[in-house]
Amino acid sequence: MNQISPMAYVHPEAKMGDNNIIGPFCYIDRNTEMGDNNFLQNGVTINYGARIGNGNEFFTGASISAKPQDLKFKGEDTICQIGDNNSFRENVNISRGTASKGTTIIGNNCLLMEDSHVAHDCVIGNNIIIGNSTKFAGEVVVDDNAIISATVLCHQFCRIGGYVMIQGGSRFSMDIPPYIIAGKEPTRYCGLNLVGLRRRGFSRETIDLIHSCYRILYSKSTFAEAFEEISKQLPMTDEVKYIVDFVRESKRGIIR
Numbered sequence: 001m002n003q004i005s006p007m008a009y010v011h012p013e014a015k016m017g018d019n020n021i022i023g024p025f026c027y028i029d030r031n032t033e034m035g036d037n038n039f040l041q042n043g044v045t046i047n048y049g050a051r052i053g054n055g056n057e058f059f060t061g062a063s064i065s066a067k068p069q070d071l072k073f074k075g076e077d078t079i080c081q082i083g084d085n086n087s088f089r090e091n092v093n094i095s096r097g098t099a100s101k102g103t104t105i106i107g108n109n110c111l112l113m114e115d116s117h118v119a120h121d122c123v124i125g126n127n128i129i130i131g132n133s134t135k136f137a138g139e140v141v142v143d144d145n146a147i148i149s150a151t152v153l154c155h156q157f158c159r160i161g162g163y164v165m166i167q168g169g170s171r172f173s174m175d176i177p178p179y180i181i182a183g184k185e186p187t188r189y190c191g192l193n194l195v196g197l198r199r200r201g202f203s204r205e206t207i208d209l210i211h212s213c214y215r216i217l218y219s220k221s222t223f224a225e226a227f228e229e230i231s232k233q234l235p236m237t238d239e240v241k242y243i244v245d246f247v248r249e250s251k252r253g254i255i256r
Helices: 194-199 204-219 223-233 238-249
Strands: 050-052 063-066 079-082 093-095 103-106 180-183 188-192
Touching (some): 050 063, 188 194, 194 204, 204 238
Parallel strands (some): 063 093
Antiparallel strands (some): 180 188
């Protein structure tokens, strides 16, 4: 049975699973779907187009599936897809998609801290931490297991690789490749995310291999030279392939 405060508003067309707790002054719009075991504290807004999984917690002032802050948006029927076991702290704002992709996606087991913003058509993976007041512009992609510290500003269309640590206050308009620490001003490569990799169970041999890959990548004058040298010197493990493919596929270029 759902527990819905008499001071909350739930649209008659909203679809809800079981064992959800809806606190006072919450607003749940039409064309919304929610699974089981979600907890909405007071003053949470679930806007049109939200698709929410199971076991999520929304703190005061969170606004999910908000109208995109994009002047090209003309009211098209889009959604915001939320996975399972996420925590959205106070005043988090997530926009729904636009005609570009149609969907904004938040994966599973993510923590979005107070006042963070995820814009239209972003794709946020699993096990992501987004710090206080960090802002993602439209169509940003964040791979699994990334940590983005507080007050980070990310340009639209950027991609952030998995297992990275981005230092607080960073701002960037290029892609952040996987496994590294990014920071300083301007934002640049600051070595491997050694603590994060060790915590995630990466072996010393794998970490050394990742380090060698970046040593070659950043020492050559062109990436074509670097890719050729990497293929000669290093085994093409999953980690090395991830780095090489990430750089090859980058549309904005990577930080150096």
